[in-house]
Amino acid sequence: xxxxxxxxxxxxxxxxxxxxxxxxxxxxxxxxxxxxxxxxxxxxxxxxxxxxxxxxxxxxxxxxxxxxxxxxxxxxxxxxxxxxxxxxxxxxxxxxxxxxxxxxxxxxxxxxxxxxxxxxxxxxxxxxxxxxxxxxxxxxxxxxxxxxxxxxxxxxxxxxxxxxxxxxxxxxxxxxxxxxxxxxxxxxxxxxxxxxxxxxxxxxxxxxxxxxxxxxxxxxxxxxxxxxxxxxxxxxxxxxxxxxxxxxxxxxxxxxxxxxxxxxxxxxxxxxxxxxxxxxxxxxxxxxxxxxxxxxxxxxxxxxxxxxxxxxxxxxxxxxxxxxxxxxxxxxxxxxxxxxxxxxxxxxxxxxxxxxxxxxxxxxxxxxxxxxxxxxxxxxxxxxxxxxxxxxxxxxxxxxxxxxxxxxxxxxxxxxxxxxxxxxxxxxxxxxxxxxxxxxxxxxxxxxxxxxxxxxxxxxxxxxxxxxxxxxxxxxxxxxxxxxxxxxxxxxxxxxxxxxxxxxxxxxxxxxxxxxxxxxxxxxxxxxxxxxxxxxxxxxxxxxxxxxxxxxxxxxxxxxxxxxxxxxxxxxxxxxxxxxxxxxxxxxxxxxxxxxxxxxxxxxxxxxxxxxxxxxxxxxxxxxxxxxxxxxxxxxxxxxxxxxxxxxxxxxxxxxxxxxxxxxxxxxxxxxxxxxxxxxxxxxxxxxxx
Amino acid sequence: xxxxxxxxxxxxxxxxxxxxxxxxxxxxxxxxxxxxxxxxxxxxxxxxxxxxxxxxxxxxxxxxxxxxxxxxxxxxxxxxxxxxxxxxxxxxxxxxxxxxxxxxxxxxxxxxxxxxxxxxxxxxxxxxxxxxxxxxxxxxxxxxxxxxxxxxxxxxxxxxxxxxxxxxx
Numbered sequence: 001x002x003x004x005x006x007x008x009x010x011x012x013x014x015x016x017x018x019x020x021x022x023x024x025x026x027x028x029x030x031x032x033x034x035x036x037x038x039x040x041x042x043x044x045x046x047x048x049x050x051x052x053x054x055x056x057x058x059x060x061x062x063x064x065x066x067x068x069x070x071x072x073x074x075x076x077x078x079x080x081x082x083x084x085x086x087x088x089x090x091x092x093x094x095x096x097x098x099x100x101x102x103x104x105x106x107x108x109x110x111x112x113x114x115x116x117x118x119x120x121x122x123x124x125x126x127x128x129x130x131x132x133x134x135x136x137x138x139x140x141x142x143x144x145x146x147x148x149x150x151x152x153x154x155x156x157x158x159x160x161x162x163x164x165x166x167x168x169x170x171x172x173x174x175x176x177x178x179x180x181x182x183x184x185x186x187x188x189x190x191x192x193x194x195x196x197x198x199x200x201x202x203x204x205x206x207x208x209x210x211x212x213x214x215x216x217x218x219x220x221x222x223x224x225x226x227x228x229x230x231x232x233x234x235x236x237x238x239x240x241x242x243x244x245x246x247x248x249x250x251x252x253x254x255x256x257x258x259x260x261x262x263x264x265x266x267x268x269x270x271x272x273x274x275x276x277x278x279x280x281x282x283x284x285x286x287x288x289x290x291x292x293x294x295x296x297x298x299x300x301x302x303x304x305x306x307x308x309x310x311x312x313x314x315x316x317x318x319x320x321x322x323x324x325x326x327x328x329x330x331x332x333x334x335x336x337x338x339x340x341x342x343x344x345x346x347x348x349x350x351x352x353x354x355x356x357x358x359x360x361x362x363x364x365x366x367x368x369x370x371x372x373x374x375x376x377x378x379x380x381x382x383x384x385x386x387x388x389x390x391x392x393x394x395x396x397x398x399x400x401x402x403x404x405x406x407x408x409x410x411x412x413x414x415x416x417x418x419x420x421x422x423x424x425x426x427x428x429x430x431x432x433x434x435x436x437x438x439x440x441x442x443x444x445x446x447x448x449x450x451x452x453x454x455x456x457x458x459x460x461x462x463x464x465x466x467x468x469x470x471x472x473x474x475x476x477x478x479x480x481x482x483x484x485x486x487x488x489x490x491x492x493x494x495x496x497x498x499x500x501x502x503x504x505x506x507x508x509x510x511x512x513x514x515x516x517x518x519x520x521x522x523x524x525x526x527x528x529x530x531x532x533x534x535x536x537x538x539x540x541x542x543x544x545x546x547x548x549x550x551x552x553x554x555x556x557x558x559x560x561x562x563x564x565x566x567x568x569x570x571x572x573x574x575x576x577x578x579x580x581x582x583x584x585x586x587x588x589x590x591x592x593x594x595x596x597x598x599x600x601x602x603x604x605x606x607x608x609x610x611x612x613x614x615x616x617x618x619x620x621x622x623x624x625x626x627x628x629x630x631x632x633x634x635x636x637x638x639x640x641x642x643x644x645x646x647x648x649x650x651x652x653x654x655x656x657x658x659x660x661x662x663x664x665x666x667x668x669x670x671x672x673x674x675x676x677x678x679x680x681x682x683x684x685x686x687x688x689x690x
Numbered sequence: 691x692x693x694x695x696x697x698x699x700x701x702x703x704x705x706x707x708x709x710x711x712x713x714x715x716x717x718x719x720x721x722x723x724x725x726x727x728x729x730x731x732x733x734x735x736x737x738x739x740x741x742x743x744x745x746x747x748x749x750x751x752x753x754x755x756x757x758x759x760x761x762x763x764x765x766x767x768x769x770x771x772x773x774x775x776x777x778x779x780x781x782x783x784x785x786x787x788x789x790x791x792x793x794x795x796x797x798x799x800x801x802x803x804x805x806x807x808x809x810x811x812x813x814x815x816x817x818x819x820x821x822x823x824x825x826x827x828x829x830x831x832x833x834x835x836x837x838x839x840x841x842x843x844x845x846x847x848x849x850x851x852x853x854x855x856x857x858x859x
Contacts (some may be wrong), residue, residue: 001740001847001848002845002846002847002848003728003729003845003846003847003848004734004843004844004845004846005815005843005844005846006841006842006843006848007723007726007817007842007843007844009721009839009840009841009842010841014724019724019725019727019814022724023724024723024724024726024809025723025724025841026723026724027721027722027723028724028816029720030721030722031718031719031720032717032718032719032720032721033719033721033839035719036838038840038841039745039838039839039841040719040838040839041720041836041837041838042717042821042825042836042837042838043712043717044706044707044717044834045706045707045708045709045710045717045824045834046695046704046706046708046709046711046712046713046717047705047706047707047708047709047710047711047712047713048704048708048709048713048714049697049700049702049703049704050703050704050705050715051702051703052700052701052702052703053701053702054701055701056701057696057697057699057700057701058697058698058701058703059696059698060696060704061694061696061703064738070694072696072703087703089692090692090705091694091704091705111699114693120785143776220728244823273726294724298722300720309698313693315693325696325777328698328699331699354695354712354744355713355715356695356697356698356699356702356704356713357697357698357699358695358696358697358698358700358704358713359696359697359698360695360696361693361694361695361696362693362694363693363694364691364692364693364694381796423819440713445858452792458717487773489783494809517843541748555693565793584769600837647756
């Protein structure tokens with residue numbers, strides 16, 4: 001009999017329920033998957049780093065909503081330096097804010113941080129159990145870091161070293177610090193002045209639970225804020241200083257660390273000493289049962305790292321609470337993922353495994369409200385137009401002011417007598433930028449340039465007009481562009497109109513009004529390479545010239561001349577032309593040249609050629625010196641022969657039962673107008689078995 | 691809503707979903723179903739065919755591994771009875787449900803003639819479904835590939851019925 005069993009992927013992980021009772025659609029392992037209704041899906045990949053800061057670890061990321069940016073706290077494990085950066089809500093454009101402090105020797109490493117935002121300020125606390133090693137709590141206004149200070153013991157304003165901070169009602173709450181004279185008070189919960197989160201007074205504090213047992217976490221629930229210790233949870237009561245109080249609501253379960261707790265709507269999810277739990281302001285409920293944490297993990301699932309460095313976050317996109325445990329030694333992270341979809345009342349677990357030790361994670365929410373933050377502005381705009389290039393361009397530079405890192409920059413340009421064109425749009429980056437523009441820069445002339453910024457369509461006040469003429473002067477600059485064409489130099493023509501040799505040069509039509517600089521170089525060896533540094537200017541022509549001649553008076557030289565030219569105007573030179581070579585003599589050359597090694601074991605070779613029949617007087621035969629790359633004379637025939645026996649060769653040597661290769665160059669000696677010249681050389685090579 | 695993740699060993703910040711893999715390592719999913727006993731608590735069945743239903747926007751390879759009476763038929767803990775599958779990329783990058791039929795038995799050949807079939811026989815069956823390598827890119831080249839597991843349906847041939855005593859009947 002055939003039976004069909006359908007197993008929908010519906011129930012999520014359940015490692016606890018016995019086989020007889022378990023939902024058949026449950027899973028005993030669910031790795032790198034998350035759940036939707038009645039199905040699982042593969043989690044998104046990590047991708048490659050979008051930014052990397054050298055020599056540090058990214059210890060914590062916070063969202064600073066009032067400034068629409070992220071606060072990134074990094075730690076240098078070598079130096080112990082803790083530094084604060086900002087970046088945009090997509091994690092890009094790291095901008096250094098400043099040094100916080102150096103981690104004390106013996107402090108928990110990497111360090112942990114807790115942050116909270118209140119009244120346009122962001123507060124950073126060092127979650128270090130030992131108050132003597134704890135760094136001072138910082139306030140950050142989006143631009144500068146400052147130590148949080150208050151007079152909490154009548155001794156004057158001193159640094160405050162909260163272990164954690166939280167915003168609740170119109171107060172900032174900080175815990176784990178008594179005063180400068182009595183700092184180690186882990187049970188103390190202090191509140192700021194209402195609406196003034198950076199101001200703390202001595203009398204505004206509460207003692208939570210057992211004295212000496214540290215407060216580890218504070219967060220919001222439906223019933224109010226909960227303050228948690230390792231095995232206690234207290235509900236914070238009241239709405240102002242007149243009625244603040246705390247009530248123990250759970251004497252068995254608390255949160256292991258501040259970072260291992262996250263509030264989602266009316267529920268606080270946290271990792272207790274017995275695994276994950278949740279509270280809405282009453283006694284917590286157990287979420288750990290399906291994970292069967294007291295049993296071994298499923299086969300092949302890597303273990304997570306120390307709970308001290310665990311962290312929690314809620315990804316509202318996929319309705320998941322993530323409990324992450326990075327393992328630094330193995331460089332990986334195990335996440336316990338609580339899927340709240342479709343209902344938080346029936347959460348389902350899965351595991352995510354990452355091949356990186358992820359020390360922190362933060363969901364950033366880019367909303368319309370954050371987009372309404374005004375973009376920054378540009379100042380110190382500069383325009384450096386191309387001078388002498390064959391095509392027009394300009395380098396525009398500017399300074400970024402009050403940017404949050406996710407703006408776009410618009411570059412507008414116009415010829416002095418023309419109209420504005422938007423030339424480029426690019427993302428803002430760092431404190432100053434420059435870029436090359438070509439659109440709108442069409443040729444020689446004077447130009448105006450203007451720069452403005454946008455944040456998701458928002459434009460800073462004063463920059464709204466589509467006519468940059470109306471923008472503030474500091475966002476504009478002027479400059480000139482000089483375009484000079486690249487010459488095309490034709491092959492020179494040699495002649496001997498006695499008494500001097502003449503090289504006739506010609507080139508393409510210059511840019512109007514340009515003079516032409518002519519340069520030459522000479523090589524003593526016909527095959528010595530020319531180099532740009534060996535050129536020397538021999539003349540500058542009048543404006544608009546298209547050719548010139550070069551006269552020399554030392555005949556009978558085995559030289560090439562190299563030439564190049566460029567156009568110039570008003571002290572600006574354009575690009576160099578192509579280079580051309582010209583033999584200093586007639587183009588009378590032998591043909592049919594061959595090189596024949598004279599037999600196996602031979603010690604000579606024969607060079608043969610066909611004379612050009614132009615009244616040759618003789619032939620010069622030269623052989624390549626392989627070690628120098630130059631040719632050296634081996635035979636000089638005073639009569640116009642057609643072959644030469646070279647015995648012995650200068651450099652070619654016979655190795656029995658191997659091929660021998662010979663490179664030979666020959667010139668003809670001819671007479672023109674009573675003067676002897678060497679004709680242009682010809683080379684050939686021959687190979688023979690030796 | 692971007693999920694940004696900071697590396698604890700380097701100064702890198704990652705944006706979840708910004709690339710096709712985990713910084714060079716494929717994201718390989720693995721699920722394992724809980725136990726079912728198709729013929730009852732002490733009955734026995736032979737697996738015949740498994741119908742795996744997946745929904746995908748891109749190509750991906752994977753395999754199904756049967757686990758019978760706690761023996762994993764993966765070639766390591768028991769004989770290798772794993773069956774590979776490949777999901778093809780939809781032509782339009784829209785989610786497309788695909789059914790993969792996976793044989794759970796093999797023919798017994800004598801002189802080249804199939805004289806019977808060999809299958810996995812037992813009481814408690816589980817199935818492990820894994821993806822192998824990264825999910826491919828959708829044909830439109832815009833978004834990351836997506837793979838959703840819907841369920842697995844398995845045909846069994848009953849070869850022994852429940853022992854009433856063991857079943858407590």
